[in-house]
Amino acid sequence: xxxKEEPTRPLDVAASDLARLTEDELGNALAKIRAxxxxxxxEDLPRLRDVRDRLTKRLDRFVLADLGSIDRDPxxxxxxxxxxxxxxxxxxxxxxxxxxxxxIDRATEILGYVDxxxxxxxxxx
Amino acid sequence: xxxxxxxxxxxxxxxxxxxxxxxxxxxxxxxxxxxxxxxxVEAFDxxxxxxxxxxxxxxxxxxxxxxxxGACGDIxxxxxxxxxxxxxxxxxxxxxxxxxxxxxxxxxxxTGFYVLPLGQERDACHLGVVTxxxxxxxxxxxxxLPSSILxxxxxxxxAKLRDYAATLNxxxxxxxxxxxxxxxxxxxxxxxxxxxxxxxxxxxxxxxxAMGPVSDLIGASLVSxxxxxxxxxxxxxxxxxxxxVTQAAQILSRASVVxxxxxxxxxxxxxxxxxxxxxxxxxxxxxxRLGKARAAVxxxxxxYAADPGASFQAMAIAHQKLKQALGDARRGFEALKTATADxxxxxxxxxxVFAKPKEKANG
Numbered sequence: 494x495x496x497k498e499e500p501t502r503p504l505d506v507a508a509s510d511l512a513r514l515t516e517d518e519l520g521n522a523l524a525k526i527r528a529x530x531x532x533x534x535x536e537d538l539p540r541l542r543d544v545r546d547r548l549t550k551r552l553d554r555f556v557l558a559d560l561g562s563i564d565r566d567p568x569x570x571x572x573x574x575x576x577x578x579x580x581x582x583x584x585x586x587x588x589x590x591x592x593x594x595x596x597i598d599r600a601t602e603i604l605g606y607v608d609x610x611x612x613x614x615x616x617x618x
Numbered sequence: 619x620x621x622x623x624x625x626x627x628x629x630x631x632x633x634x635x636x637x638x639x640x641x642x643x644x645x646x647x648x649x650x651x652x653x654x655x656x657x658x659v660e661a662f663d664x665x666x667x668x669x670x671x672x673x674x675x676x677x678x679x680x681x682x683x684x685x686x687x688g689a690c691g692d693i694x695x696x697x698x699x700x701x702x703x704x705x706x707x708x709x710x711x712x713x714x715x716x717x718x719x720x721x722x723x724x725x726x727x728x729t730g731f732y733v734l735p736l737g738q739e740r741d742a743c744h745l746g747v748v749t750x751x752x753x754x755x756x757x758x759x760x761x762x763l764p765s766s767i768l769x770x771x772x773x774x775x776x777a778k779l780r781d782y783a784a785t786l787n788x789x790x791x792x793x794x795x796x797x798x799x800x801x802x803x804x805x806x807x808x809x810x811x812x813x814x815x816x817x818x819x820x821x822x823x824x825x826x827x828a829m830g831p832v833s834d835l836i837g838a839s840l841v842s843x844x845x846x847x848x849x850x851x852x853x854x855x856x857x858x859x860x861x862x863v864t865q866a867a868q869i870l871s872r873a874s875v876v877x878x879x880x881x882x883x884x885x886x887x888x889x890x891x892x893x894x895x896x897x898x899x900x901x902x903x904x905x906x907r908l909g910k911a912r913a914a915v916x917x918x919x920x921x922y923a924a925d926p927g928a929s930f931q932a933m934a935i936a937h938q939k940l941k942q943a944l945g946d947a948r949r950g951f952e953a954l955k956t957a958t959a960d961x962x963x964x965x966x967x968x969x970x971v972f973a974k975p976k977e978k979a980n981g
Contacts, residue, residue, distance in 0.1 A: 520695025
């Protein structure tokens with residue numbers, strides 16, 4: 494069983510404090526606020542939820558900024574180019590497959606012609 | 619003339635004959651398996667719903683505080699968010715213009731696949747009764763809410779079994795092989811007609827029985843030729859593609875986990891609120907609120923278990939097994955089957971949770 498942290502007193506965090514906190518500190522504050530919410534009374538609950546929701550929004554904004562940076566990684570462009578090249582190769586191979594399929598159809602067609610030819614031949618033999 | 623024609627036919631057939639054969643797939647058996655799986659799981663789900671109702675009534679005896687057994691949801695802030703920042707810092711470092719990126723980030727960049735540790739979070743997210751020990755400390759005992767753990771595990775197994783069977787059936791009913799067989803079937807029919815015509819026309823010693831194997835041989839050879847060429851092309855492409863597919867899957871795996879963070883955090887807040895509601899419930903409210911808390915935990919874990927990062931890892935593994943099977947079909951086929959099924963399962967789970975309704979409708 495995982496060890497639980499001791500419940501903490503409700504935090505008194507103002508909006509101005511939130512702006513100064515780093516990503517890690519915000520995360521720790523959110524964990525403490527959640528622990529406090531579980532045991533909070535009716536009076537404290539709305540304020541704690543408000544702080545939690547503001548922490549959540551702020552952390553989500555960090556995620557959006559991180560995604561922007563991750564998206565600009567030059568490795569991504571390399572992989573996209575390589576995949577595009579491979580796709581072209583596969584299309585060529587698929588065209589070859591269709592050619593083989595056509596060969597089968599043609600063989601069928603030729604056998605049909607031979608059959609017709611022999612039908613005509615039969616009238617004269 | 620006819621003897622010469624016969625010899626030529628045999629030569630054509632022999633020239634077309636190459637190694638390899640089209641694998642036959644047990645279509646009917648797979649369809650039966652899927653339909654039976656659907657029925658069995660639906661029956662199980664009906665039984666499970668009844669059991670859950672009973673269990674909630676049991677839990678309502680005595681008003682007790684509940685909580686999760688561990689720090690359910692904390693992984694988002696304590697690990698995922700931190701790793702997202704680190705991935706971003708390294709990406710910025712590599713993207714710096716002019717080849718002068720400055721000092722590298724001090725954090726260790728997550729490499730390879732980023733797969734959420736499901737077992738660890740499941741352990742932390744079990745709901746249980748809060749008990750206080752002699753020294754004033756508290757712990758959460760999930761055994762006092764007995765069947766909730768078992769039911770969440772088993773219901774997931776049922777759903778996944780159904781998904782697996784459905785995917786298997788789709789594989790077995792691929793139309794490509796049928797089109798080929800149909801073309802060969804036509805060739806065979808034409809050959810038999812031709813043999814019949816030769817016999818009646820020329821009144822020679824050429825027997826219909828003798829033509830049968832020749833037409834079969836040509837048909838089989840044409841199938842083999844196509845399958846062999848398909849095999850060669852696939853082997854060549856898959857060999858080249860494998861490292862690229864792996865790298866692409868790793869990137870998508872890491873990015874998708876970062877994308878998932880806000881959704882996990884929101885779901886975790888819902889669990890947080892639901893637990894607070896249970897702990898402030900009157901005796902009459904307790905059962906209903908506990909049910910909501912359970913549903914909230916299920917939603918959170920459902921989101922977590924649908925981890926798209928894991929499905930991208932399964933994609934890379936399935937592709938790697940395909941490459942191995944193409945290299946040596948005798949040793950690689952079973953592993954390919956397993957890996958493909960695993961990929962289908964994980965991709966479907968992620969699709970169900972994350973794909974937009976419009977995309978689903980378009981198929």
